[in-house]
Amino acid sequence: MIVCSNCTYRNREGYFYCEDCGFPLADSMRDRTATRQLDSEENVLSARATWGTARLTDASQILLQVTDAKSPIQLSVVARSVVGREDVSSDHHPDIDLVPYGGLEKGVSRNHAMIQRSEDTLTIVDMGSSNGTFLNGQRLVSNQPRVLRDGDEIRFGKLVTRIFFK
Amino acid sequence: MEYIYDPYVLLGVKPGADNQEINAAFARLQQALAPSEAKGKPGAIAQLEQIKAAYALLSDSRKRSAFDRQRASDEPGTGFQMRVTPSKKVIEKLEEPQVIYLLAEIIPHSKASPDSAAPVRRDAGLNLTLILDHSNSMNGVRLDRVKVAATEIIEQLSENDILSVVGFNDHAEVVIPATSVENKRALATRTRIMRASGGTEMYKGLYAGVLENRKNLRPDRVNHIILLTDGNTYGDQEKCLTLARKLSKEGISVSTLGLGSEWNDEFLDEIASITGGSSGFIKSANAVVSFLNNQVKNLSNVYAEQMQLTVAPTPDVDVEMTFKLAPSPQPLPEKDQVIHLGGMQFERKMSVLLQLQIPADVEVGTLDLGRVVVSGRVISEKRVYTATSQLSVQVSEQPSVEPPPNKILDALGKLTLYRMQERANDSIERGNVKEATQRLQNLATRLLEVGQEGLAKEAFDEVKRLKTTHALSEEGRKTLKYQTRVLIGEVDGGKDG
Numbered sequence: 019m020i021v022c023s024n025c026t027y028r029n030r031e032g033y034f035y036c037e038d039c040g041f042p043l044a045d046s047m048r049d050r051t052a053t054r055q056l057d058s059e060e061n062v063l064s065a066r067a068t069w070g071t072a073r074l075t076d077a078s079q080i081l082l083q084v085t086d087a088k089s090p091i092q093l094s095v096v097a098r099s100v101v102g103r104e105d106v107s108s109d110h111h112p113d114i115d116l117v118p119y120g121g122l123e124k125g126v127s128r129n130h131a132m133i134q135r136s137e138d139t140l141t142i143v144d145m146g147s148s149n150g151t152f153l154n155g156q157r158l159v160s161n162q163p164r165v166l167r168d169g170d171e172i173r174f175g176k177l178v179t180r181i182f183f184k
Numbered sequence: 185m186e187y188i189y190d191p192y193v194l195l196g197v198k199p200g201a202d203n204q205e206i207n208a209a210f211a212r213l214q215q216a217l218a219p220s221e222a223k224g225k226p227g228a229i230a231q232l233e234q235i236k237a238a239y240a241l242l243s244d245s246r247k248r249s250a251f252d253r254q255r256a257s258d259e260p261g262t263g264f265q266m267r268v269t270p271s272k273k274v275i276e277k278l279e280e281p282q283v284i285y286l287l288a289e290i291i292p293h294s295k296a297s298p299d300s301a302a303p304v305r306r307d308a309g310l311n312l313t314l315i316l317d318h319s320n321s322m323n324g325v326r327l328d329r330v331k332v333a334a335t336e337i338i339e340q341l342s343e344n345d346i347l348s349v350v351g352f353n354d355h356a357e358v359v360i361p362a363t364s365v366e367n368k369r370a371l372a373t374r375t376r377i378m379r380a381s382g383g384t385e386m387y388k389g390l391y392a393g394v395l396e397n398r399k400n401l402r403p404d405r406v407n408h409i410i411l412l413t414d415g416n417t418y419g420d421q422e423k424c425l426t427l428a429r430k431l432s433k434e435g436i437s438v439s440t441l442g443l444g445s446e447w448n449d450e451f452l453d454e455i456a457s458i459t460g461g462s463s464g465f466i467k468s469a470n471a472v473v474s475f476l477n478n479q480v481k482n483l484s485n486v487y488a489e490q491m492q493l494t495v496a497p498t499p500d501v502d503v504e505m506t507f508k509l510a511p512s513p514q515p516l517p518e519k520d521q522v523i524h525l526g527g528m529q530f531e532r533k534m535s536v537l538l539q540l541q542i543p544a545d546v547e548v549g550t551l552d553l554g555r556v557v558v559s560g561r562v563i564s565e566k567r568v569y570t571a572t573s574q575l576s577v578q579v580s581e582q583p584s585v586e587p588p589p590n591k592i593l594d595a596l597g598k599l600t601l602y603r604m605q606e607r608a609n610d611s612i613e614r615g616n617v618k619e620a621t622q623r624l625q626n627l628a629t630r631l632l633e634v635g636q637e638g639l640a641k642e643a644f645d646e647v648k649r650l651k652t653t654h655a656l657s658e659e660g661r662k663t664l665k666y667q668t669r670v671l672i673g674e675v676d677g678g679k680d681g
Contacts, residue, residue: 031280032282034271034592039623040600040601041626
C-alpha cells in the first residue's frame with residue numbers, strides 16, 4: 019500500500035502516480051521505509067523539510083515541538099485532535115491549546131486545524147482558520163487533509179512548530 | 185485477405201521440427217492457456233484459437249509442405265522484434281494485490297539491425313478512402329478547408345495509390361469512385377461539387393466508403409479510411425461499431441477526426457480503437473489541412489500493416505489497461521480478444537503499455553504472468569510475421585529497491601495526465617461536481633509542474649466554469665482530452681532505441 023502525500027488515497031503497490039489525484043508517489047512514502055531515527059534535539063530542530071516517514075506504528079509517540087519552547091507537546095491523538103486557542107469567555111477548549119506558546123499573539127484561531135490519526139497515518143486539515151495553516155511553507159486549502167510526515171514543519175498562523183514520530 | 189500467423193513461431197518450434205516436437209509444443213501451450221481461457225480471458229481465447237490453427241496447419245503434411253514451399257520462395261525476411269520491459273524485475277511478496285506495468289516495444293527489423301544488407305523497399309501503395317461530412321453545419325469555412333485538404337492529399341498521392349472520396353449528410357454520395365491517382369486535376373475538381381446541406385447520418389457515409397475501399401483491398405497496400413465529421417449521428421452508432429469490427433478483421437483501419445466541438449468523442453474513439461486507427465480533434469477549421477496531410481504522410485510511411493496484439497495473462501492476473509503510446513497514442517480495447525494496433529512505420533518502434541494486477545500472496549520465486557503475441561503484415565513482403573513473449577517476474581520477500589525504467593516512468597507521467605482528465609469527467613458524469621473540481625484542479629497543477637502552461641490555463645478555465653455551471657465546455661473538455669493524449673506521444677516519439 020502506498021499512501022499519497024497529496025490526497026491520502028491508498029494506492030496499490032506498484033503505482034508510480036496516485037490513482038486518485040495523479041501526483042507522483044514519493045518512494046519514501048512506501049510502507050517498507052524504515053522510520054527515520056533522529057539522534058538529538060539539536061538535530062531535530064535543524065532538520066529541514068525532508069521526506070520523513072509517514073508511517074505510524076501503534077508504539078509511535080507523536081511530538082509537536084513549538085520553536086523555542088523548552089519541551090515538545092506530546093500529542094495523544096487517538097482519533098482526532100483539534101489544535102487551537104482556548105477561549106474561556108466563549109467556553110472553548112481545544113484538545114491542543116496553543117495559548118501558552120503565544121497562540122493569541124501569533125494569530126491562532128480557536129478552531130485552527132485538526133490532526134487525525136487513521137490506522138497508520140497522520141493527517142492534518144485546516145479548519146478554515148483566519149491566518150492559515152502552512153505545511154512545510156505551503157498554505158493548506160481548508161478542509162483538505164494532507165498526510166503528515168516525521169519532521170514536517172507546521173505553522174499555525176505565525177506560530178511555527180515541527181512534528182515528530184518517535 | 186488471408187492472415188496466417190507464423191505457425192512455427194506460435195508453437196515455438198524450429199521450421200524443421202518433426203511431428204513429435206510439434207505435438208509436444210502444442211500440448212504444452214494448450215495446457216498453459218486452458219485455465220485462462222476457462223476464466224474467460226479474451227486474450228487467452230484468441231491465443232488458443234491461434235495455436236489450434238497453427239497446429240492444424242503443421243499436422244496436415246500437405247498443407248505444411250505448401251506453406252513451407254511458399255515460405256522458401258519468399259525473399260529473405262526482415263520482420264520485427266518484440267521487447268517487453270517490466271516496471272520491476274523483482275516484486276515483493278505481499279498480502280495484498282499489486283500492480284505491474286509492462287512496456288511492449290515492437291521494433292521494425294530494419295532498425296533493429298542497422299547494418300543489415302539491402303535497404304527495405306518502400307513501395308507500399310495506399311488504398312485510401314476519405315469519408316467527408318458535408319452536412320449543414322459544415323457550411324462555409326469548414327467545408328472550404330476540407331476541400332483544400334482533399335486537393336492537397338490528391339497532390340501528395342501517386343499513381344501507385346488508390347483514392348476514393350465519399351461525401352455524406354442524410355445520405356451518402358460517392359464523389360470519387362475508387363481509382364488510381366493519375367489525373368490529379370480532374371479528381372480535385374470533383375471534390376469541389378460537395379455542398380453543405382442536411383443532417384449527419386454517419387452509417388450511410390461509412391458504409392458507402394467501405395464499399396469503395398473493399399474494391400481494392402489487397403495485402404500489399406495500406407487499406408485505410410479517414411472519416412471526418414463535425415456532428416453527432418443518432419440511432420446508427422451500433423451499426424457503425426458492428427461494421428468497424430468487421431473491418432478490423434478484413435484489414436481495413438479507420439481513423440476518425442472530429443472538427444469543432446459538437447461530435448461524440450467516445451464513439452469516434454471507439455471506431456478508431458477497434459480498427460487500429462487513430463482518433464483526433466481538430467479545434468478550428470484552419471487546422472484541417474495540415475492535420476489531414478499529416479495523417480496521409482504517416483500512412484505512406486507504413487512498414488507493416490494489420491499489427492495485432494493478444495495478451496493472455498495467467499488465470500489470476502488481470503489486464504487492467506492497454507494503451508498504445510506510439511505511434512499516435514490511442515487507448516486500446518483490452519476486453520477485445522484481438523487488439524488491433526494499425527500500421528507500424530519505417531524506423532519507428534511501436535510501443536504499448538500494459539497495466540496488470542498481480543494477486544495477493546504469490547509464491548516466492550519465478551512468477552509466470554502470461555504470454556503476449558504480436559503479429560503484422562510486412563507490406564513489401566506480403567507476409568505476416570509473428571513474435572511471442574512469455575512474461576515473468578521474480579517474487580522475493582525483501583527485494584532490493586530498484587528504480588523503475590525511465591521510459592516507463594516517463595510514459596506513466598504523461599499517461600497519468602490523460603487519466604486525470606478522464607477521472608474528472610467520470611466525476612461529472614456521476615454528478616459529483618466537488619470531486620470533479622478537485623480532480624481538474626489537480627490536473628491543472630500537474631500540468632503547470634510539467635511545464636504545460638497553455639494546457640494548464642485551459643484546465644483552470646474549466647475549473648472556473650465547473651464551479652458556476654457544474655459542467656465543462658465541450659471545447660475545453662475535448663481540448664484537455666486530446667491535448668493530454670498528444671503529450672503521451674511526445675514522450676520519446678518512438679525515435680530513440
